[in-house]
Amino acid sequence: MVDVHIRIENLTKKFGNVIAVDNVSLDIKRGAFTTLLGPSGCGKTTTLRLIAGLYSVDYGEIFFGDRCVNDVPSHLRNATMVFQDYALFPHMTIFENVSYGLRIMKLPAEEINERVEKTLKFLGLEEFRDRTPGMISGGQQQRAALARSLIMEPEVLLLDEPLSNLDAKLRVNIREELRQIQKSLGITTIYVTHDQEEALAISDSIAVMDKGRVIQIGSPWEIYYTPQSTFVADFVGVANLIKGKVRQITPQEILVDVGNQTLRVHNHDYQVSYDQRITLNIRPETILLSKKSPEGQSNVLSGKIKTHSFVGHFIRYWVACDDREFIVDLHDPSTVGVLDEDVYLQLPSSKLHLMPGER
Amino acid sequence: MRKILKEPLLLVILLVILSSLGFFVIYPMVSVFSYPSIKDFLIISENARYVRAIYNTFIMVLLSTSTAVTVGFLFAYTLARTDVPLKRIFRIISLLPLFSPPFMIAFSYILMFGRNGLISYTLLGHRYDIIGWHGLWLSETIAFFPMAALIMEGVLQSISPSLEHAGRNLGATGWTLFRTITLPLARPGVAGAALLVAIYVLADFGNPIMIAGNFIVLPTEAWSRVSGWGDVTGAAVLTSILLLPAFFFFLFQRYWVGRREYTTITGKVTLVDMPPTRWYVRWSLFIFCTVVSILILCIFFGLIAGAFTKGWGFDYSPTLRHWQNILSFSEPLTNSIYFALIAALVSSSFAMVGAYLVTRKEFIGKKVLDFVTILPAAIPGVFFGIGYSLSFNVPPFDLYGTSLIVIFSMIFWNIPIGYQTAHGGFQQIAASLGEAASNLGAGSMRIFWDIELPLLKSAYISAFIVSFIRAVTTLSVIVFLVTSTNIVATFRILNLVNDGFLGQGAALTGALLFLTFLILGCARVLFGRKIELFRI
Numbered sequence: 001m002v003d004v005h006i007r008i009e010n011l012t013k014k015f016g017n018v019i020a021v022d023n024v025s026l027d028i029k030r031g032a033f034t035t036l037l038g039p040s041g042c043g044k045t046t047t048l049r050l051i052a053g054l055y056s057v058d059y060g061e062i063f064f065g066d067r068c069v070n071d072v073p074s075h076l077r078n079a080t081m082v083f084q085d086y087a088l089f090p091h092m093t094i095f096e097n098v099s100y101g102l103r104i105m106k107l108p109a110e111e112i113n114e115r116v117e118k119t120l121k122f123l124g125l126e127e128f129r130d131r132t133p134g135m136i137s138g139g140q141q142q143r144a145a146l147a148r149s150l151i152m153e154p155e156v157l158l159l160d161e162p163l164s165n166l167d168a169k170l171r172v173n174i175r176e177e178l179r180q181i182q183k184s185l186g187i188t189t190i191y192v193t194h195d196q197e198e199a200l201a202i203s204d205s206i207a208v209m210d211k212g213r214v215i216q217i218g219s220p221w222e223i224y225y226t227p228q229s230t231f232v233a234d235f236v237g238v239a240n241l242i243k244g245k246v247r248q249i250t251p252q253e254i255l256v257d258v259g260n261q262t263l264r265v266h267n268h269d270y271q272v273s274y275d276q277r278i279t280l281n282i283r284p285e286t287i288l289l290s291k292k293s294p295e296g297q298s299n300v301l302s303g304k305i306k307t308h309s310f311v312g313h314f315i316r317y318w319v320a321c322d323d324r325e326f327i328v329d330l331h332d333p334s335t336v337g338v339l340d341e342d343v344y345l346q347l348p349s350s351k352l353h354l355m356p357g358e359r
Numbered sequence: 360m361r362k363i364l365k366e367p368l369l370l371v372i373l374l375v376i377l378s379s380l381g382f383f384v385i386y387p388m389v390s391v392f393s394y395p396s397i398k399d400f401l402i403i404s405e406n407a408r409y410v411r412a413i414y415n416t417f418i419m420v421l422l423s424t425s426t427a428v429t430v431g432f433l434f435a436y437t438l439a440r441t442d443v444p445l446k447r448i449f450r451i452i453s454l455l456p457l458f459s460p461p462f463m464i465a466f467s468y469i470l471m472f473g474r475n476g477l478i479s480y481t482l483l484g485h486r487y488d489i490i491g492w493h494g495l496w497l498s499e500t501i502a503f504f505p506m507a508a509l510i511m512e513g514v515l516q517s518i519s520p521s522l523e524h525a526g527r528n529l530g531a532t533g534w535t536l537f538r539t540i541t542l543p544l545a546r547p548g549v550a551g552a553a554l555l556v557a558i559y560v561l562a563d564f565g566n567p568i569m570i571a572g573n574f575i576v577l578p579t580e581a582w583s584r585v586s587g588w589g590d591v592t593g594a595a596v597l598t599s600i601l602l603l604p605a606f607f608f609f610l611f612q613r614y615w616v617g618r619r620e621y622t623t624i625t626g627k628v629t630l631v632d633m634p635p636t637r638w639y640v641r642w643s644l645f646i647f648c649t650v651v652s653i654l655i656l657c658i659f660f661g662l663i664a665g666a667f668t669k670g671w672g673f674d675y676s677p678t679l680r681h682w683q684n685i686l687s688f689s690e691p692l693t694n695s696i697y698f699a700l701i702a703a704l705v706s707s708s709f710a711m712v713g714a715y716l717v718t719r720k721e722f723i724g725k726k727v728l729d730f731v732t733i734l735p736a737a738i739p740g741v742f743f744g745i746g747y748s749l750s751f752n753v754p755p756f757d758l759y760g761t762s763l764i765v766i767f768s769m770i771f772w773n774i775p776i777g778y779q780t781a782h783g784g785f786q787q788i789a790a791s792l793g794e795a796a797s798n799l800g801a802g803s804m805r806i807f808w809d810i811e812l813p814l815l816k817s818a819y820i821s822a823f824i825v826s827f828i829r830a831v832t833t834l835s836v837i838v839f840l841v842t843s844t845n846i847v848a849t850f851r852i853l854n855l856v857n858d859g860f861l862g863q864g865a866a867l868t869g870a871l872l873f874l875t876f877l878i879l880g881c882a883r884v885l886f887g888r889k890i891e892l893f894r895i
Binding site: 052053054073074075079080081083084085087089090091100101104105148152 | 789791792794795796797798799800801805809810813814
């Protein structure tokens with residue numbers, strides 16, 4: 001039985017006539033790292049702020065454990081937040097920033113000192129204790145903001161795109177650091193990002209959002225390999241979407257008519273019926289690309305390379321097959337060299353993922 | 360709304376603010392409008408003097424606004440976009456008129472260029488008379504171009520030099536670049552400055568009362584209606600006529616131009632080196648700025664010289680007699696300082712709380728609060744003064760001849776200054792700071808004290824100083840309110856000059872100016888260079 005820490009039921013929030021969060025229901029596991037992922041304006045930050053208690057709920061309920069927290073003020077929810085712009089108080093030192101919440105609780109000075117020391121040390125910030133936020137780097141500010149939240153020993157940690165203001169390399173480093181800290185403290189964490197790679201790398205569970213709704217919830221693996229809609233397939237990773245119609249269903253395989261060709265798709269208990277319109281997806285790195293026609297294989301398409309882009313650890317080809325275009329990634333291009341002109345694509349039937357509907 | 364109802368203290372503060380604005384801003388306005396009958400308004404066109412005053416005011420708005428904005432733009436362009444020598448000195452000199460009483464410029468020009476003027480008569484031997492519309496034109500240009508320059512300099516600085524670099528890169532140079540890139544980008548700023556200056560010219564009382572002579576304009580005619588004929592109805596009618604265009608300019612500036620220039624005006628100064636200005640442009644601007652600077656320095660020279668001279672125009676031997684006279688009757692001066700300090704303190708605190716509510720809280724009537732708080736910026740001083748004299752000189756609110764009526768008028772007339780400064784300050788503070796504090800357990804009051812107030816300290820002090828300077832130098836607002844029991848320095852100066860005691864008038868103006876700069880200096884020493892003045 002799963003230990004649900006935060007349960008969101010039919011949550012709705014409007015700003016004027018704009019529905020920012022539209023009837024969202026979501027269970028968040030205790031101690032897990034859950035990510036709300038989606039394009040900007042999808043309602044992920046609003047959802048996070050509703051959980052934090054910074055916005056009031058219009059409809060629906062938020063439960064922490066068994067307790068409905070709709071009317072509980074932000075600071076009594078024991079859920080601290082790290083803001084996108086860090087929101088470090090510019091006129092206070094790092095010590096004063098980090099100790100702010102404890103000072104409001106009017107804890108004795110020694111205890112405050114002790115806890116701040118411990119937290120600063122934990123995050124490697126001891127030497128910046130007396131500096132103001134303007135005097136330290138972006139990565140250090142990010143850590144200071146995290147320290148200010150963690151020192152409250154929250155049950156829930158809320159992170160609103162905390163890495164978006166950092167440069168690419170630092171982002172990856174701090175991301176790993178963040179994950180380690182979260183694991184070692186075992187703290188329930190909700191993380192908001194629009195960066196799908198970040199979400200895949202860091203999360204236990206991802207909720208993909210679009211237009212105020214949760215579209216799909218699942219592990220990074222599920223979200224990447226078995227998206228339930230073209231939106232998710234396209235938003236997370238690179239998708240090759242192929243529209244088609246179901247022609248034959250067997251327990252092992254589904255045959256799909258695609259233009260003037262038929263593709264064999266491994267049947268993972270898909271709930272489809274004969275003649276149904278569906279969309280297939282295949283990830284670029286799972287397509288096999290060769291100069292010679294592969295013998296005795298199904299799902300082989302002939303095509304022509306239109307252009308390529310060399311990224312280092314892989315090379316990406318755009319291949320035209322009739323009126324369709326495929327993106328194909330080949331790893332370690334150093335052994336093969338750059339291909340051109342006529343090529344053959346083979347789509348492994350177990351790597352083709354089937355989604356109902358054509359959208 | 361739900362949130363503010365949960366915080367009773369906040370609700371009480373809100374109600375106090377709304378009701379005092381109603382009582383001290385709206386009620387006096389209504390008093391002025393409702394004092395004359397409809398018939399009094401209908402017969403305006405039959406009164407030749409009224410018609411002349413309207414016509415003259417209109418002419419002066421056109422003339423003075425055009426010149427002030429032109430001079431201001433050339434100054435701003437020189438300061439922001441060229442490598443003209445002595446830029447820093449030009450900037451400092453151009454700011455000086457902002458700190459002086461409005462009538463001082465006209466007064467000093469009479470000393471320098473009048474019938475007995477030092478330059479016109481004593482040095483050049485001309486009985487040239489500066490009194491009249493042309494003297495007023497000069498004084499108003501010099502008085503109001505600094506404000507225009509300040510606004511437009513901000514706008515020009517916010518135009519990223521990379522835009523000009525891009526223009527140059529595509530082949531535009533010199534005049535073409537200026538005409539196609541710089542000027543269009545600065546246009547909203549220029550329009551905003553022009554409207555603001557127009558409001559100042561419309562409402563100007565100090566300069567015309569000193570230098571316009573028989574050339575009557577609406578504010579001075581309103582004053583002479585009351586002081587000469589005891590005709591309060593006439594004064595109410597005239598100032599009401601004045602309010603309409605001022606109000607229109609104000610609305611236009613705030614809701615049309617203001618919206619357009621908002622994003623550009625907040626941009627920060629980019630330090631990309633600018634290519635050198637062409638030599639003829641550079642030196643033309645240099646000469647121009649020098650001439651204007653000399654005209655400004657003349658004001659201060661004339662004033663100081665006048666304060667230490669026995670008989671201006673015929674006996675230039677030095678004397679301290681005027682100062683002795685001033686000090687032997689120091690009540691106007693101490694009153695001025697005392698009233699203005701109290702008023703500035705209350706006004707900027709009040710404005711700060713109002714701005715906090717408007718920027719940080721949700722409640723019904725927020726737009727109304729915002730509008731009424733900035734409304735006095737559209738009200739000409741004479742209108743405001745008459746409003747107070749009509750509203751608070753009679754029972755049940757009889758404040759006739761008290762310090763309170765003067766202080767209240769100064770508080771509420773200057774509310775927009777503090778409000779706009781604080782409003783801008785609050786908007787610059789990211790809302791997430793307050794949310795972070797709230798998330799860590801701070802309540803509304805705690806957030807205000809711990810986070811917002813410390814970050815707004817410099818904004819608050821700027822607002823306080825500007826309110827103080829405006830209160831201590833105002834003449835138009837208090838001219839209808841002072842009597843012998845609550846006399847202030849500016850009013851006393853007006854009487855001295857009218858009665859021909861030019862030396863004493865100069866000495867009192869000098870003393871007022873000295874105290875203003877003293878307080879400004881103290882603030883600089885105490886709070887450092889962070890304070891930005893006159894950021895309107």
